[in-house]
Amino acid sequence: MGRAPCCDKANVKRGPWSPEEDSKLKSYIEQHGTGGNWIALPQKIGLKRCGKSCRLRWLNYLRPNIKHGGFSEEEDNLICSLYISIGSRWSIIAAQLPGRTDNDIKNYWNTRLKKKLLGKHRKEHQAAARRSAAGLKQQEIIKRGLIISSSNSMVNPVAADSQSPYWPELPVLQVPSIPNYSSPNQEVAVPSFNDHASIRKLLIKLGGRFHSDHHDNVVQPNIQDVYSSNADIQLPVDQFPSSTHQIYHEESAANMLSSASPIAALASSPDLFAQINHFNNTDHAGDGAALHMFQGGQSSNYLLTEELKDIVYNINPEKLDGLEFLYSEDIMIMMNDSSISSTTSTNTSYGDRSTIGWGGDQMQLVYPTSVAASGSDYHQGMQRMIMPQDQCANFNGLSSYPGAGVQ
DNA sequence: AAAGGACCCAACCGCGCATCG
DNA sequence: CCGATGCGCGGTTGGGTCCTT
Numbered sequence: 001m002g003r004a005p006c007c008d009k010a011n012v013k014r015g016p017w018s019p020e021e022d023s024k025l026k027s028y029i030e031q032h033g034t035g036g037n038w039i040a041l042p043q044k045i046g047l048k049r050c051g052k053s054c055r056l057r058w059l060n061y062l063r064p065n066i067k068h069g070g071f072s073e074e075e076d077n078l079i080c081s082l083y084i085s086i087g088s089r090w091s092i093i094a095a096q097l098p099g100r101t102d103n104d105i106k107n108y109w110n111t112r113l114k115k116k117l118l119g120k121h122r123k124e125h126q127a128a129a130r131r132s133a134a135g136l137k138q139q140e141i142i143k144r145g146l147i148i149s150s151s152n153s154m155v156n157p158v159a160a161d162s163q164s165p166y167w168p169e170l171p172v173l174q175v176p177s178i179p180n181y182s183s184p185n186q187e188v189a190v191p192s193f194n195d196h197a198s199i200r201k202l203l204i205k206l207g208g209r210f211h212s213d214h215h216d217n218v219v220q221p222n223i224q225d226v227y228s229s230n231a232d233i234q235l236p237v238d239q240f241p242s243s244t245h246q247i248y249h250e251e252s253a254a255n256m257l258s259s260a261s262p263i264a265a266l267a268s269s270p271d272l273f274a275q276i277n278h279f280n281n282t283d284h285a286g287d288g289a290a291l292h293m294f295q296g297g298q299s300s301n302y303l304l305t306e307e308l309k310d311i312v313y314n315i316n317p318e319k320l321d322g323l324e325f326l327y328s329e330d331i332m333i334m335m336n337d338s339s340i341s342s343t344t345s346t347n348t349s350y351g352d353r354s355t356i357g358w359g360g361d362q363m364q365l366v367y368p369t370s371v372a373a374s375g376s377d378y379h380q381g382m383q384r385m386i387m388p389q390d391q392c393a394n395f396n397g398l399s400s401y402p403g404a405g406v407q
Numbered sequence: 408a409a410a411g412g413a414c415c416c417a418a419c420c421g422c423g424c425a426t427c428g
Numbered sequence: 429c430c431g432a433t434g435c436g437c438g439g440t441t442g443g444g445t446c447c448t449t
Binding site: 015016036037038039051052055059088089090091102103106110 | 433434435436437438439442443444
């Protein structure tokens, strides 16, 4: 049985908005605001429209300072970079592009940008193969973020990169930057998509494959596998859990602590852990630590570093700013100032990623199960895993984390 | 000039989550 | 603790416009 419709579909107008309707909606909202209730709004102003339709019309078209069309190269680059980093979280991407709506960006991506990138990829692949065969000089490789004129690359594309014969060596582009929300006086670079690995990731996301991957020391999950939406994950072979599905869906602390768990792998990975510590030492997330670590059923240390970037650079700033941490004897739960909504919103924004945090002597994982948390019960549908102190000791750098033990 | 395919984008739809009582 | 309701999001669709043959 489906849910009840949000309005009486028989008695509401659908389809394109007339100038009169636009004018009514616009003038009302400009004078009175939305009143906090979109559903009731159309009745108030005598519009025979569904409340959701009014909301959409306002947000995507009528509200002030909306830009339509004419995406700049900088915007293209930013969209691509963010897409690599966080996928199709259009609202988050839109938040980085003033005047753009999520709908606009989504349409632009689906109708133009994606095709442009894939088209370039195919074209360049074919051209590179031809040039390679003929021993010709490499030229025009990337433009509009992906294809720009290369001044330093005269390399045979196959020889240039042993990881993928498809990709010639890429010149370095200027990376766009966005404000650092935790330190407003600084700017941070958006994860770039102008390097080989990022473009590769992007194209995999778009459905491309790199059949040579098994020749290097990287596991590239087949995109036809169970978690097809997470095809960007790369994981060093020697740290790849034997069964990620089992580990993350049986929700067993024992499994999480097993030697096959990436948690255990993390413990043996000082460099990665140092990165975590670095971010937490630089007040990106307040006096505590919270990292989104897992995505769906697959996780990896490789992904972890990317997830850090997501959290620090790309997350909605309000969500970060509101975070604070509560401690108890054995757990630490990330919360915002007034309710748990920020925490759960953060999880919401990142789909089924999870939260990892530590404080005191222990480490805790909070992660949503397949049943979403509902109501105000944060722990409902969640599983917690408390890592005992001796396990924490395995985490290189944990003991030096300044928040450890501080309540 | 006409037909039909391709493209584009505003709008719709359903779902997950937050809030409230 | 639970159900009802509203909001926001991402995916999809329908139809207008453009392009190609």
